[in-house]
Amino acid sequence: MNPNAQVSRISKGKRTEIRRENERVILDAAEKVFAEAGYGGATMQLIADMAGLPKANLHYYFPTKEALYRQVVRNIFEIWLHAADTFDEAPGPVEGIGGYIEAKMAISRRHPFGSKVWASEVMHGAPVIQDYLETTLREWTAGRMAVIQRWVDEGKMAPVDPRHLLYMLWAMTQHYADFGHQIETLNGGRPLSDAQWREATETVKAVILRGIGVV
Amino acid sequence: MNPNAQVSRISKGKRTEIRRENERVILDAAEKVFAEAGYGGATMQLIADMAGLPKANLHYYFPTKEALYRQVVRNIFEIWLHAADTFDEAPGPVEGIGGYIEAKMAISRRHPFGSKVWASEVMHGAPVIQDYLETTLREWTAGRMAVIQRWVDEGKMAPVDPRHLLYMLWAMTQHYADFGHQIETLNGGRPLSDAQWREATETVKAVILRGIGVV
DNA sequence: CTTAGTCTTGACCATACGGTCAGGAAACGA
DNA sequence: TCGTTTCCTGACCGTATGGTCAAGACTAAG
Known part of the structure; x- marks a missing residue:
């Protein structure tokens, strides 16, 4: 193999590659530090140390602490939203809600820091993403509520208030990240094992699906 | 009436009364500020302003910010624990778990700030109350799990994993405070009305009780 | 009234934090 | 090669924060 061969990843020049990589490293570090210390408790120095970069370099890519925080929160919000694709294509509540629980539990396990940042943001009154709550999230919620209501009207599940059912789903799945x-x-100081995560997911699914009158 | 009559409230001298009252005012203000800004984002000046006292006076009653925070968290933990008295005296899951849901929903409505402080503390790795988690909470949890397991064994409810059922209860009820x-x-920017709180509580109760195979 | 103990508070201090900047290094295009 | 743009970073700055302190005001007991 030719050692001078171009790296396999498509790179539009080293400049853009460096920028992309550094932004990713910084965002990852920021997500973790914001989650563990909160916005007020997080310091740019801490994030810099975790990212392995000098503090001034952070300010080169993100002008202010708040701008960095905003980007972190936005990224999480995107993941959140796309988690519910299962909802729309499902023929009924068993697949739709069951699949949603599985997807959100998986996210809680894979992105616990993001979930915590989101929780912190909302708990503090959503100073950064209030507009998102009032537009995107509100529309998203209305859409899923309509789906659930349709299932109820079609007799596919018990007549449960769709809004509060959604809140219950959010609460239970995110709890495993936020209160991890x-x-x-x-759990004796040890993280949940694969089997325990499966057990948790199955228990939530079982109770909810039985609770809404399916199965 | 004699204007010089002793005030009705039993007061062991004005000194103790002043101390009791000031500590209460400070703790109330601190709970709110810690909940809204997080530990790192909260400042002694903010708490002092909200309490209507000079900052130096706070340090007279509570030597450090951390000591004040500790006391706030401890107070919440106490409320938390006593919320489950319904659990022990109940003859079965309908009264026991149903009553627990009602009690915790009521707490979420009455003490939203406390719930948020607790959530923040746990999310940040419980730096202050880790010992409580490992002793008091662990024992408390084991006790309730035993009760639930007994109900399962007696055929009073479906065979649901007691641990994850407890987590579900905590998650759903606290969600209404933490994500308020x-x-x-x-909800259109308006707090939940009495009727909406009742609706939320009833929905949670209905889904859970049906979900564990009672009713 | 006197004295001792408790409470109050403005002024102050050391530190840590977010953010700036100038100047150098590296990559790029011609 | 050379000029231009992007990237990097140690040193620095103003501010805000947690905490201290000393001096005074008030209460209680003898």
Whole structure:
């Protein structure tokens, strides 16, 4: 193999590659630090250390702490939204809601920091993403509520208030990320194993699906 | 009436009364500020302003910010624990779990700030109350799990994993406090009315009780 | 009234934080 | 090769924060 061969990844020049990579490293570090210390408790120095970059370099890519934070929150919001594709294509509540629970539990496991940042943001009154709550999230919620209501009207599930059912789904699935430390402590200080995650997901699915009158 | 009569409230001297009252005012203000800004984002000056006292006076009653925070978290933990008295005296899951849901929903409505402080503390790795998690909470959890398991063994409810059922209960009820801002935004910017709180509580109860095979 | 103990508070201090900047290094295009 | 743009970073700055302190005001007991 030719050692001078171009790297396999498509790179539009080293400049853009460096920028992309550094922004990614910074965002990853920021997500973790914001999650663990909160917005007020997080410092640019901490994020810089975790990213392995000098602090001034962070300000080169993100002008202010708030701008960096905004980007972190936006990224999480995107993941959140795309998690519910299962909802739309499902023929009924068993596949739709069951699949949604599985998807959100998977996200809680894979992106616990993001979930915590989101929770913090909302708990503090959503100073950064209030507009998103009032537009995108509101529309998204209305759409899923309509789907659930249609299932109810078609007799496919018990007549459960769609809004509060959605809140219950959010609460339970995100709990495993946001309160992961508590769950871990109650698990003898060890993170949940693969089997325990499956058990958690199955329990939530079983109780909810039975609770809305399917299965 | 004698204008010089002793005030009705039992007061062991004005000194103790002043101390008690000031500590209460400070703790109330601190709970709110810690909930809204997080530990790192909260400042002693903010708490002082909200309490209507000079900052130096706060340090007279609570030596450090961390000591004040500790006391706030401890107070919430106490409320948390006593919420489950319904659990022990109940003859079965309908009264036990149904009553627990009602009690925790009531707490979420009455103490939203406390719930948020607790959530923040746990999300940040429980730096202050880790010992409580490992002792008191662990024992408490084991006790309730035993009760639920007994109900399962007696055939009073479906065979649901007690641990994850408890997590589900915590998640759903606390969600209404911790994510109250999001719920309020999705409610047209208005807080939930009495009727809406009742509706939320009833929906949660209905889904869970049906979900564990009672009713 | 006197004295001792408790409460109050403005002024102050050391530190840590977010953010700036100038100047050098590296990549790029011609 | 050379000029231009992008990237990098140590040193620096103004501000805000947690915490201290000393001096005074108030309460209580003898």
